[in-house]
Amino acid sequence: MFYPGKPVMEGVVRVFFGSDFVTVTKSDDVSWDILKPEIFLDFYSSGQPLFLDSQAAAAKDTAINEDASETVAMVKELLETCIRPAVQDDVGDIEYCGFDPESGIVKLRLQGAYSGCPSSSVTLKSGIESMLMHYVPEVT
Missing domain, CATH: 3.30.300.130 (Fe-S cluster assembly (FSCA))
Known part of the structure; x- marks a missing residue:
């Protein structure tokens, strides 16, 4: 775990991942309609790995x-x-x-x-x- 010292993504409270899944917990004041496209399009469509070795x-x-x-x-x-x-x-x-x-x-x-x-x-x-x-x- 690391702490970057600043918010990584507004509205995201917690991210949990495993070998074949990612779970995102959002804050109550943000709608999934806004958050979901950002998570999916910005990360998964980039084709980048979750972590660099x-x-x-x-x-x-x-x-x-x-x-x-x-x-x-x-x-x-x-x-x-x-x-x-x-x-x-x-x-x-x-x-x-x-x-x-x-x-x-x-x-x-x-x-x-x-x-x-x-x-x-x-x-x-x-x-x-x-x-x-x-x-x-x-x-x-």
């Missing part, structure tokens, strides 16, 4: 887009080839969340065994931050 999800956040700056491309390359494999060896993962070129700050999110771990800030500071700053001069 961990490799697909990981590849998505470190994929280098055509419009990415050279700095962002270097950060993502380091994350994908050096940092992520090391973090995954410790039953965790790391997600690229952005880069601010003005401040030089890279935003990352530790996941799995690292989320909520007291030593995760030490891991981030001593390992990941040092590596990014060493190989990518724009990162502060």
